[in-house]
Amino acid sequence: MSIFVGKDTRLLVQGITGREGSYHTARCIDYGTQVVAGVTPGKGGQLFADKVPVYDTVKQGVDDAKANTSLVFVPPVFAAEAIIEAIDAGIETVICITEGMPVSDSIKVCEYVSRMGARLIGPNCPGIISPIDKVKAGIMPGHVYAPGRVGVVSRSGTLTYEAVGQLTPLGIGQSTCVGIGGDPVSGSDFVDVLGLFEKDDATDAIVMIGEIGGTKEQEAAEFIESNVSKPVISLIVGQTAPPGRRMGHAGAIITGTAALASSKVKSLAKAGAFIVPSPADIGSTTKQALEQL
Numbered sequence: 001m002s003i004f005v006g007k008d009t010r011l012l013v014q015g016i017t018g019r020e021g022s023y024h025t026a027r028c029i030d031y032g033t034q035v036v037a038g039v040t041p042g043k044g045g046q047l048f049a050d051k052v053p054v055y056d057t058v059k060q061g062v063d064d065a066k067a068n069t070s071l072v073f074v075p076p077v078f079a080a081e082a083i084i085e086a087i088d089a090g091i092e093t094v095i096c097i098t099e100g101m102p103v104s105d106s107i108k109v110c111e112y113v114s115r116m117g118a119r120l121i122g123p124n125c126p127g128i129i130s131p132i133d134k135v136k137a138g139i140m141p142g143h144v145y146a147p148g149r150v151g152v153v154s155r156s157g158t159l160t161y162e163a164v165g166q167l168t169p170l171g172i173g174q175s176t177c178v179g180i181g182g183d184p185v186s187g188s189d190f191v192d193v194l195g196l197f198e199k200d201d202a203t204d205a206i207v208m209i210g211e212i213g214g215t216k217e218q219e220a221a222e223f224i225e226s227n228v229s230k231p232v233i234s235l236i237v238g239q240t241a242p243p244g245r246r247m248g249h250a251g252a253i254i255t256g257t258a259a260l261a262s263s264k265v266k267s268l269a270k271a272g273a274f275i276v277p278s279p280a281d282i283g284s285t286t287k288q289a290l291e292q293l
Contacts, residue, residue: 002130002176003151003196003203004093004121005069009135012037012058012067012091014074014082016048020097021073024139025052028071031142032134037061058089071127071137072096079123080105087118095137096122096187106185113187120187126157126179132202138179148173150286151197153190154209155182155216159237159279163207166283172290175203182211190220198228204293205231207286208273212238212261221267231289235276236264 011028015021016038026049029035037055038048044056055061058070070086072079072094079098086094094113101109101123113120121128127138131147140161146168154160157179164174178193180186190208197203206228210217217236224232238261269275276285 002133002135003193003200004119004128004176004178005130005135005137006133007135009069009137010034010036010065010067011137012039012061012065012070012086014039014058014070014072014086016040016052016054016073017043017046018073020139022048024073024097025049025071027142028136028138031129031136033136037065037067058086058091062089062091067091069093069137070095072098072122074098076100076102080109083109083120084112087113087116091118093119093121094187095125095127096120096181097125097127097139098122099124101183103183103185106183110185110187121178122181122183122186124183125181125186126160128176128178129174130176131174132176140177140179144168145177146173147175149175149202149204150207150290151175151193151200151203151205152177152207152209153193153197154179154207155211156209156237159209159235162279163209163235163282167207167286170283170287172283172286175200184214190216191223194220194223194228194232198230203230205233205286205290207282208232208234208268209282210234210236210264212236212264217264218267221264221271221273224268224273225271231293232268232271232273233276233282233286233289234265234268234273235279235282236261236268237279
């Protein structure tokens, strides 16, 4: 069992004929994902890779190919409309890779997603991968992942790959890895993912990677303390970041004491999480935590 995606995932790619969309769709197919449809307005009737039908609208892809999950590779100015179109067509889970979506659009979209009872991962995220079910809906390098029983959730795509690159050689495989994205406003957050991992029989421990900016990590700490029985191994990056300067992600900026890495580390340590001292220690700290189970 995995979370968000699994053996029943039927993926539709919005923007499938663009440069990024076509490249990463091919990699998803290579990994084992059921990519059943693509959408590019004006290019309906084509075939991607000689087997995936391309439609003009998401509704056509849902009706004809029974797609239930969407992966969005649409330019920032059109990304909000693409997400709303997918939800209106009946897509259950939308994964938005697009970086640079205006915050005002993200606020509107997240409110709409919540009201419609759908699920959004991102924007500005690497996507989701389940090594145990061989499903990849994102841009991560699939070859570094291995099936196992540790879930990973992160605001940073690159640090997710780094974490997995340390876990796999130690024989620590992954159940599902979720990149929630680094924007100030996004869909599913740490609390949503932690709750699903807690209920997931295929997950024994959780690696959580946070960063400076916002209060998502403190909210996660409160949830962990009251609702999570599985060990949580947490890395917070940005210990030396200067206040007021954005570091990488749009949401990675220190604006008040709550946004400091030190404040987040204190909250997570108080909640009982295993604290990873540096990015180089993700694998070793996780191994130590698992040995204590």
